[in-house]
Structure formats: structure tokens, C-alpha cells
Amino acid sequence: MKKVILQLVLLVMVASPAFAHRIWINVFESKAHNSPHAMVSLGWGHKLPMDDILTSTASRVEMESFVMVNPLMQETPIAIPPFKLKEPEKTTGDMEMFEADMATRKIALKKECAQGVYQFSAISKPNFYTFYTDKKGKNRLQLKAMDEIDDIEKVSHSLKYQAFAKSYLTVGPWKQPKPLGHGLEIVPLTDLSNLHPGDMVEVSVTFYGKPLSDTSQDMDYIVAYSSGFGQDDDFFIGAYVKQGKAQFRVQSPGQWLVGIYHKRDVSPDGPLKDLQGKAKQVYHSASLTFNVK
Numbered sequence: 001m002k003k004v005i006l007q008l009v010l011l012v013m014v015a016s017p018a019f020a021h022r023i024w025i026n027v028f029e030s031k032a033h034n035s036p037h038a039m040v041s042l043g044w045g046h047k048l049p050m051d052d053i054l055t056s057t058a059s060r061v062e063m064e065s066f067v068m069v070n071p072l073m074q075e076t077p078i079a080i081p082p083f084k085l086k087e088p089e090k091t092t093g094d095m096e097m098f099e100a101d102m103a104t105r106k107i108a109l110k111k112e113c114a115q116g117v118y119q120f121s122a123i124s125k126p127n128f129y130t131f132y133t134d135k136k137g138k139n140r141l142q143l144k145a146m147d148e149i150d151d152i153e154k155v156s157h158s159l160k161y162q163a164f165a166k167s168y169l170t171v172g173p174w175k176q177p178k179p180l181g182h183g184l185e186i187v188p189l190t191d192l193s194n195l196h197p198g199d200m201v202e203v204s205v206t207f208y209g210k211p212l213s214d215t216s217q218d219m220d221y222i223v224a225y226s227s228g229f230g231q232d233d234d235f236f237i238g239a240y241v242k243q244g245k246a247q248f249r250v251q252s253p254g255q256w257l258v259g260i261y262h263k264r265d266v267s268p269d270g271p272l273k274d275l276q277g278k279a280k281q282v283y284h285s286a287s288l289t290f291n292v293k
Helices: 002-015
Strands: 022-030 037-045 063-069 075-077 105-107 116-124 127-134 139-142 152-171 184-188 200-207 221-226 237-240 245-249 254-265 281-292
Touching (some): 022 152, 022 254, 022 281, 152 184, 184 254, 184 281, 200 254, 200 281, 221 245, 237 245
Parallel strands (some): 152 281
Antiparallel strands (some): 022 037, 037 105, 063 075, 063 116, 116 152, 127 152, 184 200, 200 245, 221 254
């Protein structure tokens, strides 16, 4: 229980830190042979391209879906790793070795494949956290929605958390990709297929299909860092989201990640009205990864 409480405390804090645990997608294209292909996998944690396993005892995430969407908007599922905490497969005086499945796949597209942008989408299963006082006066935490708990006297905190991730593979000329309908979604407005250091990248950010806009309560911002810029020294590029858009200049070659966290109260007349009685707040995270030449 102490570990769960610690995870929740960290989760509540993720609205501001740039390097909190997040989910992302790795897409690396290989043209070493006549038939080019891409290696695709999930990433979890802090550091690109691989940082932790999905079933880590320190912080874990269970996936709901992982798919490839072709330029015709047709989906092909990618197998999701089973969510099962495992004992170390080998232990010595120096280390513990854990089996890991990060949904790694080789994507070998055929010559007659559709031209355009292939989108990769990953969505985590939603998690509910409810801090409350029961009818006997004891403080409790349950990983359930409020309406699934019988002995609530008073709720102090109640939230739903879900993560969304996207990446791309371009075949032929770049075409503006369509949104995939994520709860919190980053959509590139710049050609990501031929980026170089110094280029400007512009993105749109939507919350349930509508542009994310700054309010008197929240000023959302994206963070951007790469395998060669920022992450090893714990700094990043930050840009405020204004009228649903943000932009920044990439600083180095390599893999880049753009991420955002967004917090929203549940209200009976807002986009989260279906969660009325289940949670008081929603925390969403989104990531977008791409490669700079």
C-alpha cells in the first residue's frame, strides 16, 4: 500500500514536472537493405529510447491499445504485452534480471503499400484513484471510481488518469495526418519526415477534439527534449499552448519527444460529464515522438 500511495503522490504532481514517467512510441526506420523497414516499440519512464519496463515495481502502466493506422485510416492492431508483475528471472549478488516485453515489432511495408503517413497510437488503460474517509472515520485509498466504493463518508481526492502516445512513419511525400481522437492529442502541423537542427516544429493540442486553450486557472505547456538534448542534464524546451497551438525549434539530431500533461475538473456540462460521480478530476498525458536528421 505504501508503494501505491507513493505512486499516487507522484501522479498528482505530474501536472508540472517535465520528466515524470510517461509513455511514448519508438519508431526507427532502417534503409540498410533493398526492402526498408521500421522497428517499433513502446517506451516508458524518463529517458529515450528505453528507460523502464511496463511492469516495473516502481511505476507501472497497463496498455489498453497499440495500433498502426495507415494513410487510409485503417487500423492494424499491435499485440499488447501482458500486464503481469514478474519475479526476477535471475538474481545474483550484483543484480536482478527481469524479462521485458515492450511490444517490439518489425514493420516491413510492401512496395504496393499506401503512400503517406502511417500513424502509431498507444493508449493506456484508465486508472481511478480515490482518497476518502470511510463511515468509521478511517482514511483510505482505493484504486476504484467513487461510485464503486460503498463506505464513503467524505472524498478528499478522486481522479482518473490516462496516457496517450503517437509516432509516425512516412512513405513517400508527407501529408498532414488526421487526428486519431485521443482524449489529449498532439498533432504535428509541420512535416516531420525531413527535419534538421534549427527547424521550427509546430503542433496543435486538442482536449477531446477541441483546441486546448489557456484559462485563468491553467496555462498548459508542452515540453520537448531529445536523446541528444536536455534529458541527460534534466532540462528541456518549454512552450506555452496558445489557442491550441505551440511551437519550438529542434536543437540536435536524434529522437525527439514532445509531451504534455493536462488536468481538468469534472463538471456536469463539460466534455467529462460521463465521469460525474466517478471522479472529481482527470489527468491526461500525451506524447509525440519523431526523428531529426
